[in-house]
Amino acid sequence: MDVVSPELNSLLPDEIMDTEAIIMDDDPPAESPAASGQSQPSDDSPVPMEMDVPAVPEIVSLCSDAPPTQLTQAGTTSTPTGSTLCTSTLTSTTPKTTSSLSRVSLTSGGLQKLSAHHQIILNKVASSPGADTTRSQGTTTTTPGGQQFMVTAIGKSGQPIVLQLPHTGSKSTSVQGLGEAKANPQHFKVVTVSSASQVSTLQAQQLKTVQIAKKTQVSSAGPIKFVFTKAVNNKGLTAQTSVSNVITGRVLSTSSPVTPPRTITLSETLGSSSKIAISPLKSPSKLTVVSVASQVPNSPQKSVSLPLNMAHLGHQILLQQSTATSPAKVVSTHSTTMKPVQTVTVGGVGATQFKTIFPLSTPSNVQQIQVPGSRFHYVRLVTATTGSSTGHAGSPITNSSMTAKPMVVNTTQVRMSVPIVPAQTMKQVVPKPLTSSGQVLTTQTQQRLIMPATSLPQIQPNLTNLPPGTVLAPAPGSGNMGYAVLPAQYVTQLQQSAYVTLASSSGFSTPTGIQTQARLPLNGLSTSGAAFRPRKPCNCTKSQCLKLYCDCFANGEFCQNCNCTNCFNNLEHETDRAKAIKACLDRNPEAFKPKIGKGKEGESDRRHSKGCNCKRSGCLKNYCECYEAKIMCSSTCKCVGCKNFEESPERKTLMHLADAAEVRVQQQTAAKTKLSSQISDLLTRTTPAITSGGGRMPYTFVTKEVAEVTCECLLEQAEQAELNQQPQATAERMILEEFGRCLMRIISSAGKTDCPSINC
DNA sequence: GAGTTTGAAACT
DNA sequence: CAGTTTCAAACTC
Known part of the structure; x- marks a missing residue:
């Protein structure tokens, strides 16, 4: 405990x-x-x-x-x-x-x-x-x-x-x-x-x-x-x-x-710019x-x-x-x-x-840094510095700057x-x-x-429902005390692929100033696998990604690798983002809480906290949040013509189709994998055989000469049978037997390096 | 990929 | 709270 x-x-x-x-x-x-x-x-x-x-x-x-x-x-x-x-x-x-x-x-x-x-x-x-x-x-x-x-x-x-x-x-x-x-x-x-x-x-x-x-x-x-x-x-x-x-x-x-x-x-x-790399946390x-x-x-x-x-x-x-x-x-x-x-x-x-709370002085102190050549996303958080050493803190972090012994908490x-x-x-x-x-x-x-x-004192009382990791940025010019709540997913992201540099007040701004660099994963692209489910990039255009329309925002994530335009859902717009969060919370204190309640005894107990309000989709399309969450509609839903209930034949049909499709996909995938494996294995085995000669494929021995000799042997058998006035059946048998012997000789010759010799 | 449909979110 | 508008995802072609 x-x-x-x-x-x-x-x-x-x-x-x-x-x-x-x-x-x-x-x-x-x-x-x-x-x-x-x-x-x-x-x-x-x-x-x-x-x-x-x-x-x-x-x-x-x-x-x-x-x-x-x-x-x-x-x-x-x-x-x-x-x-x-x-x-x-x-x-x-x-x-x-x-x-x-x-x-x-x-x-x-x-x-x-x-x-x-x-x-x-x-x-x-x-x-x-x-x-x-x-x-x-x-x-x-x-x-x-x-x-x-x-x-x-x-x-x-x-x-x-x-x-x-x-x-x-x-x-x-x-x-x-x-x-x-x-x-x-x-x-x-x-x-x-x-x-x-x-x-x-x-x-x-x-x-x-x-x-x-x-x-x-x-x-x-x-x-x-x-x-x-x-x-x-x-x-x-x-x-x-x-x-x-x-x-x-x-x-x-x-x-x-x-x-x-x-x-x-x-x-x-010990260095001017210390960075803390926060390693991803799984458990x-x-x-x-x-x-x-x-x-x-x-x-x-x-x-x-x-x-x-x-x-x-x-x-x-x-x-x-x-x-x-x-x-x-x-x-x-x-x-x-x-x-x-x-x-x-x-x-x-x-x-x-x-849970991490980093002091931020001003929004301006938060800097997203893109280091050329680096696949990591660097975010520098610098508290307002009143001391004389501000120059250092404000400097953008680059690869070269990182040489200043940044404090790094590694993953x-x-x-x-x-x-x-x-x-x-x-x-x-x-x-x-x-x-x-x-x-x-x-x-x-x-x-x-x-x-x-x-800058956001008024938000603090309502932080209960903040999206995970929401960044509460101080209002511009508001002292250096403030709360920036980073989106939960963002932090998650940071943990894996990004670095967040946190520089505290002026004391830290000096060459020996404190910089905390957190290593954070990219949005929805965590490499941890199951821990972070990849999320689709948003395509917001008008909401500035500061409305719940934006899935990133709604999930408490920063937009990264998204296709959105005029995005404010990032550290560069902490103030706006914080305001947006507050607005959302004012409208709905539970706006950032998961909609799908987690059942105590399994998924069957999962239910939409609010319920859907579908009219046309029959709750059997992803328009329906219940269906999308793979749960059935409940009494809380206000949907019309709902077909997303246990005994719904449509639902069963869809489920079967979905299952069948999934099975097919799995089978195809398995088949492809197996085929690829076999091909690869075949190539691995055959390639050296063909080139080396010791393990040549059989067809490589059936050369023109071998075929001609074989045919001569077969003709000779035919002639022999004819000379002996053998019945046709016997003649055919003799020819086939000779052909069998030829094949055996060819096969036996396959293991030899020299060319096969076939004699009747 | 463009256009349409849909329903949640936002607004009034 | 209800109706309307806005919005972005889902869907269709």
């Missing part, structure tokens, strides 16, 4: 928070004051949200302004699991709550000093309850009641991220203990944070606290592991998954005995919340409360923009007993869903197993990407990017 802090969840749309993989076996949070205060926003969304589950408030922010010097990489340590743990200077943080708790602090910053691998350093820190989290960075204190881990992450300097791990060891029935009674003892939500490498423009260090709710199963025999799982492409195993400047991740997935641990590799690339994923530090000073941390209906969406990463001056939040109050080794799975694991599966040693034994843990054997590769699911845009 994943535990999401109510606080963080409250900031997120229910749909975003929703994950199919989440099992609601966890006990609702009760004890933590912060958690209690973080009541989840009421949402009527039927989809269970992670928000409902988490007992511990969680705050994740990804930007660190602290100078990199604070992070000191002490060394590396091999963990029992084989992962390499890099020790770094400990940063003590003080939980706001008085209760003892184990905490994991993710401190971003000082990445410059990190190894090139940009690993996230988990520093287990024993912190005293009263310690000040904001001040005591770099120090380690031991708290009797709980354990604190400092995770030094990637990114900009010095903004520590604190992962609080409520200890439930003593309290098996702890209120916050999530799913404690459940067999699966470990449930964590992990937020991975990476910050921009640029430190100069950043302001004071910011402490970010990530609270991790842990199930309390202290008695478990096996060591507990924290698995930081990133939304990683399960396909590409070889590629490095690096998260530069912006990163994150909240861990939604939990490691269970049955489920192989999944690893998230968060690596930071249903859990929600990943990524908090991105914004470069806007003094701006309060902005929480995203977007009730997006993304239940059906795949893996999504939620990026929250946080300001450098935003105060760190420490929420968890649980006191738990740290297990020797705990695995935290951060997002992206098989059944996890990630490659990268597993990071971060075993955490008890405070007594281990103080610092640095997760190391595990690509070696024995590590389980995580499966990626769809990712959807939601970009914060301040």
Whole structure:
């Protein structure tokens, strides 16, 4: 089970928070004051949200302004699991709550000093309850009641991220203990944070606290592991998954005995233009919340409360923009007993869903970049920069620009197993990407990017019904906080074929600025196969693809590879698109929800939510949405002359015809395949035989000379029979027998290299 | 490929 | 909410 802090969840749309993989076996949070205060926003969304589950408030922010010097990489340590743990200077943080708790602090910053691998350093820190989290960075204190881990992450300097791990060891029935009674003892939500490498423009260090709710199963025999799982492409195993400047991740997935641990590799690339390549996510994923530090000073941390209906969406990463001056939040109050080794799975694991929110400054910051010679579609998202380093961010991304060490989250599966040693034994843990054997590769699911845009505050309340991945773009000139909701499919597309470069605020715009490049699949053309069904390109001409007439728009996709004209359904027209979305939602709050409800027990239960309104088609043509969806009309339909019902003979006839046609097609296909195979095989075998001579075909031996000799032999038999005055029947038999012998000699000669010799 | 039909979406 | 218009897909030729 994943535990999401109510606080963080409250900031997120229910749909975003929703994950199919989440099992609601966890006990609702009760004890933590912060958690209690973080009541989840009421949402009527039927989809269970992670928000409902988490007992511990969680705050994740990804930007660190602290100078990199604070992070000191002490060394590396091999963990029992084989992962390499890099020790770094400990940063003590003080939980706001008085209760003892184990905490994991993710401190971003000082990445410059990190190894090139940009690993996230988990520093287990024993912190005293009263310690000040904001001040005591770099120090380690031991708290009797709980354990604190400092995770030094990637990114900009010095903004520590604190992962609080409520200890439930003593309290098996702890209120916050999530799913404690459940067999699966470990449930964590992990937020991975990476910050921009640029430190100069950043302001004071910011402490970010990530609270991790842990199930309390202290008695478990096996060591507990924290698995930081990133939304990683399960396909590409070889590629490095690096998260530069912006990163994150909240861990939604939990490691269970049955489920192989999944690893998230968060690596930071030190370079001016960092790109994050988000690998495609296949399996249903859990929600990943990524908090991105914004470069806007003094701006309060902005929480995203977007009730997006993304239940059906795949893996999504939620990026929250946080300001450098935003105060760190420490929420968890649980006191738990740290297990020797705990695995935290951060997002992206098989059944996890990630939702991604990237902060966007202005629409102008979103750039679609077509790289000549590259089959990938590049999208650059740049937040408004107020700093002096804007020039870099605004520059178009080209192949040459990509050389600037962009941070790329590859589609490659990268597993990071971060075993955490008890405070007594281990103080610092640095997760190391595990690509070696024995590590389980995580499966990626769809990712959807939601970009914060301040320009559309009014839309946010209605985001529940937004199309998956809808981009909410900030109004022009509206600050750099906004939400851009990328179309779900677009994100899906991005995952496979396109790159999205996300550059955060001015701090990122510098040569060391953060650029997140997400690898996204093309619209409807995903190579993943079944995961993404290819969709027809639209042909819209008048709707600008901003009306529900457009299937792309209706499906929450960006138009790509379409035949539409005057298309606004792209990143270049985020504002218009956002307005259109809002308009659609105003007209119909459920406009972007699937029309065909998914039956609980199979397709038979599927039905059109609204029903069709056919008049002439008899509901037996694709004009009818019911028929098109291969479902029968129901009582909700208002169709006239409907023939799309169970006992309809017309329907049966059509079905039979369709089945027959399908069978024919399949047979033809199979026949073609077989024939092709046979031909190919024949050519393969005959070609060398003909050329080599050793295996020549029989006809090659029946030369003119052979035929003449054979005929002479036959004539001789005929003459012989005539001389002996044999009856005609006997003569014919003699001739045929001679012919048989000739053939035998010819055949026997076939295996010989020299020319066959036939003698009567 | 052009033209027609159709029904959902948008509009009034 | 009902009627009309618009629109793009489905369909036909």
